[in-house]
Amino acid sequence: MNVEITFLPSGRTVMVRAGTTVLDAARKAGVPIRTRCDGKAACLMCKVALPHxxxxxxxxxxxxxxxxxxxxxxxxxxxxxxRVFGRAIVEVPEDPFRAAVRKQMMRQAEDDELW
Ligand code: FES
Structure with a gap:
């Protein structure tokens, strides 16, 4: 049986077999989730949120x-x-490095508007 999972904030949705891990579903959807232990519950880098x-x-x-x-x-x-066994929605937090770069670029854009 296939089930649907949606990743926020991108809104990407994929169909996966029931029992697939959220990490594997994210990989299938092309949604990056950072890991260091490759799924052994050791690094705690793959945290996701359940918004609903x-x-x-x-x-x-x-x-x-x-x-x-x-x-x-x-x-x-x-x-x-x-693991996913039915329709699910999960939110993937923004990568901290990307967030820092995005904030810096926003500050730069605001500074540019002042000139
Ligand atoms: S990949 Fe989940 S804890 Fe490391």
Whole structure:
């Protein structure tokens, strides 16, 4: 059975087999999610947010729950540990380096408008 998952903020949507990890679905959608441990729940770099609900996703497993401690209450999940079994929407945080570059470019554009 195939299920649909949408990644925000890009809005990219893909169909994947039920049971696919969010990380693998993101790769299929061409949505970059940073990892260092390649899905072993060790690096904690693959955090994603659930802006609406966790419907369509597996509940946190023991490993994920232990790694995220209190964060899972706020809708944060590890993409490598979370599996899709129904329609789901997840939000991928912006890469910190890209965010810093984007902010700097916005400041530069504002400065340019002053001249
Ligand atoms: S990929 Fe490292 S914790 Fe998920």
């Amino acid at each position: 609900s966790s419907a369509g996703l597996t509940p946190p497993n023991d490993n994920e729950r232990r790694k995220l401690a209190g964060l899972d209450r706020m809708g944060t999940r590890l993409a490598c540990q979370t």
